[in-house]
Amino acid sequence: MAEVVLEVEHLAKVYKLGAIGTGSLRQDLQYWWNKNILKKEDPFFQQKDEEAEMNNELIWALRDINFKVNQGEALGIIGSNGSGKSTLLKIISRIVQPSKGLVRGKGKVNSILEVGTGFHSELSGRENIYNSGYILGMNKEEIRSKFDEIVAFSGIEKFIDTPVKRYSSGMYVRLAFAVAAHLEPDILIVxxxxxxxxxxxxxxxxxxxxxxxxxxxxxILFVSHNMQAVTNLCTTALWLNAGRMKMMGNARDVVASYIGNSKQFRTGQSWDEPETAPGNHFIRMKSIEVKPIGSVKNDMITVETPIQLDVEFWCLQEGFDMNINVRLLTNAGECIFDLGSPSVKAEKAVLGLRSIIPGNLLNNNNYIIGLTVVKNHSTHLYAFTNCISFDVEDMREGMSYFGLWPGIIRPQIDTSFFKKVNLD
Amino acid sequence: MLHQEQKWDWEIQSRPKFKWGVRDILSYRHLLGSLVRREFLLNYQQTILGPVWILFQPLLTLVTYVLVFGKLIGIPTGENLPPVLFYFSGIVLWNFFNDSFVGTSNTFRDNIQIFSKVYFPRIIMPLSVLFTHFFRLLVQLILLVLMIGYYIIFKDFHVPLSPNLLLVPLAIILTGVISFTLGLFFSVLTAKYRDISNLVYVGIRLLMFVTPVIYPLSAVQEKLRWVVNINPLTPLFELFRLGLLGQGTVAPLQLLYCILFIVLTLFGSLYLFTKQGSKLIDVV
Structure with a gap:
């Protein structure tokens, strides 16, 4: 069993709303006097916290957080803004004191909560590397031995003796990160x-x-809003919601639940009456829906899932051949493909159409589906452009690229290397 | 499964046990050095005179004092003692006290940006201020010694060489400790109660007038002397002048009082600063 290097028990952090720290000097002195010198509890002050909580004056930034992290594990911490992620990191980094609970761990902890901590714009790159390194907890030998590596990583060799205020913002960030990236703690907080x-x-x-x-x-303890980065880097993930632990476990599962929770993926719309529905006297829409097929959790459409498109419509005339062309468009309106349906004899009825877009075809994009209804293979009866739009979420494994995947579609096409001839 | 008692290297609690953290501070000694260095570099970057300013500022003050207090008001500075040396020694020591006190008392206000992003022993910051001003004092002290030398050689000024000279470092160190102690105390107070910082600026200005900076203790009326005597800085300034210029009145009891004051307040301030340091982040 791997060794536990970090343990968090019943951790809580509470902030007082509004009047933060404005307890007057007199009040604080009186409180201190009563508590520590007279050894009696002042009823007024005893009430303070409970009363405040009742009046919703207390904000629990974190509440009852419990987890353990093993040696070598990368824990991703996710959650929406204000869910307590940063507060948690700050407590573990010893910047902020918890209100309740306990954190303990083994080994040296370094945290990068900001790029460029300890940088001073008037100083040269060289001075700043040392300064920032010391502030982040490196010692002299460490910095000296890694100095060249840091400079090379940042790629600013030429400007190392220029004050950083003359750097471009990109150079500044690169240098700052380079210092942070060469920290070698036992536990890294990012x-x-x-x-x-x-x-x-x-x-x-x-x-x-x-x-x-x-x-x-x-x-590593890693906070990010980039889910792709979390699933790739982290083995485990912790999902915080309003200061509480919502879920912890395998990074992929937690991320999938988190995304599923934060977005509504069953996209569709329907109309009750033919009169109010879009269309004309030949045809009226009844409903249209896009949903993922398969055992993927939370009805999330990812690049891997096949997508099922269901359309129902009222056919109000009869006696002709009808085709419905399904078009997939980019959100810029460019047609990616057009599925021509087989023709059907029109009759006065509610007709349905189902089409399945296979998995591993679409990219991580926003797509639009449009329909065109054609009579006797020649006459346009009606065009439902922008019928429905849906997002395809990214899912990647075993890859170190986290940026946007280029391309309108992302089909799986076998690509492989081979060796043709040995050169020696 | 056998439950093994885990051994932890560190622990964070809501009510931490108090620790002096000397080892923690020692492991960050390079940071301290680097901060002092940075302070020097920053102060004189892009200035024409550069480090000369360290000397220029007290010299200008000296001219003012000699003109106003010496010539205009005519405060007696002691027999056979050139007023220039008297004032300059006072100015140098007072500047050291004043600057390092004001600097350390702003610890939280000036460093909140860094304190809220990274952990290191908070005391490193005020320490770096203290050392910066200490080095500045050393530079000014060299000038003072040169001036004394000038007066000895050309103006027939006479300083008896005596073991009293050893009192000079003592006076400097104790002055530094007092400024640091008071600075720490007020850094916590001003972080919590903003109005106090205004009080600090007024207070330090008034404090100068009950410290023998522009006058010797011997020139104070007998009736009013107690006001100056309760000031723990008084024996230090007298001691400093006694050692350097051979003139000053220090009673041993007074020095004892001063040292006692320093020891008590130092531990109190360190305790307050260490204990409150991590809580203040939520407040500042």
């Missing part, structure tokens, strides 16, 4: 570093983090 920098830089950061966690066996 908050949203991916929010800064361009795609290239983010890729580099993630690569570095993966190296730290996978090859060097260090423990």
């Amino acid at each position: 908050d949203e570093v991916l929010a800064v920098g361009d795609a290239d830089f983010q890729k580099k950061c993630m690569g570095k983090m993966q190296e730290v966690s996978h090859t060097k066996g260090r423990t």
Whole structure:
């Protein structure tokens, strides 16, 4: 069994709303005097917290958090804004004191809650590497031995003796991250570093983090809104919701539940009366729905799931051949493909159409479905452009690229390397 | 399964046990050095005179004091003692006290950005302020010694070489400790109760007038002397001048009182600062 290196027990953090810290000097002195010198509880102050809670003046940023992290594990912490992720990291980094509970761990902890902590704009890159390194907890030998590596990683060799205020913002961020990336603690705490920098830089950061966690066996606590990064980097994930633990477990499962919870994936609409429905005297829409097929949790459409399209409509005339063309469009309105339906004899009835788009075809994009109704293979009866739109979520495994996958579609096409001839 | 008692390296609690954390501070000593260095670099970057400002500022003050207090008001500075040396020694020591006190008392206000993003022993910051001003004092002290030398050689000023000279470092160190102690205490107070910071600025200005900076203790009326005597800085300034210039009145009892004051307040302030340090992040 792997060794537990971090344990969090019944952790809670409470903030007082509004009048933070404005207890007057007199009040505080009186409280202190009563409590520590006279050794009596002042009824007024005893009530304070309970009363405050009743009046909703207390905010529980975190409540009853319990978890353990093993050596070498990468724990992703996810949740919407204000769910307590950052507070949790700050408590574990010893920046903020918990209101209740206990955190204990083994080994050295370093945290990167911000890129560029300890940087000063007037100082040169070289000075800042040392300064920032010391503040983040490195010692002199560590920085000295990694100095060249840090400079190379940031790619600013030429400007190392220029004050960082003359740097471009990109250079600044690169240098700042380079320092942080060369920390070698036993437990590394990282908050949203991916929010800064361009795609290239983010890729580099993630690569570095993966190296730290996978090859060097260090423990990582990682907060991000990039679910792709969480599933790829982390083995386990913790989902915080309004300061409480909502779910903890396998990173993929937790992320899937989180995404499923935060978005509504059953997209569809329907009309009760033919009179109010879109259409004309030939045809009126009754309903249209897009949903994922298969055992994927929470009805989430991902790039892997097949998608089922169901359309029902009222046919109000009879005596002609009818085709319905289903079109898949990008959200810019470009047609990706058009499925021509087999023709059907029109009759006065409610007709249905079902079409299945296979999995592993669409990309992580927003798509629109449009329908056109054609009479006798030639005459346009009606066009329902922008019938419905849906999002396809990304799902990637075993890949170190986290940026947006280019392309309108992402079909699975076998691609492989082969060796033709040995050169030597 | 056999439950093994886990051994933890560290623990975070809502009510932490108090620790002095000396080892923690030692492991961050490089940070301390780097911060002091940074302070020096920053202060004189892009200034024309650069580090000369360390000397320029007290020299300007000296000119003012000699003109206003010496010539205009005519405060007696002691027999056979050049007013320039008297004032300059006072200015140098007072600046050290004043600057390092004001600097440390702003610890939380100035560093909240960093304190809320990364952990290190908070005391490193005020320590770095103290050391920065200490090094500045050393530079100014060199000038003071040169001035004394000038007066000895050219103006026939006479300083008896005596073991009293050893009192100078003692006076400097104790002054530093007092400024640090008071600074720590007020850094916590001003972080919590903002109005106090205004009080601090007024207070330090008034404090100068009950400290023998612009006058010697011997020049104070007998009736009013107690006001100056309850000030723990008084024996330090007298001691400093006694050691350097051979003139000053220090009663041993007074020095004892001063040292007692320092020891008590130092431990009190350190306790307060360490205990409150991590709580204040929520408040500042």
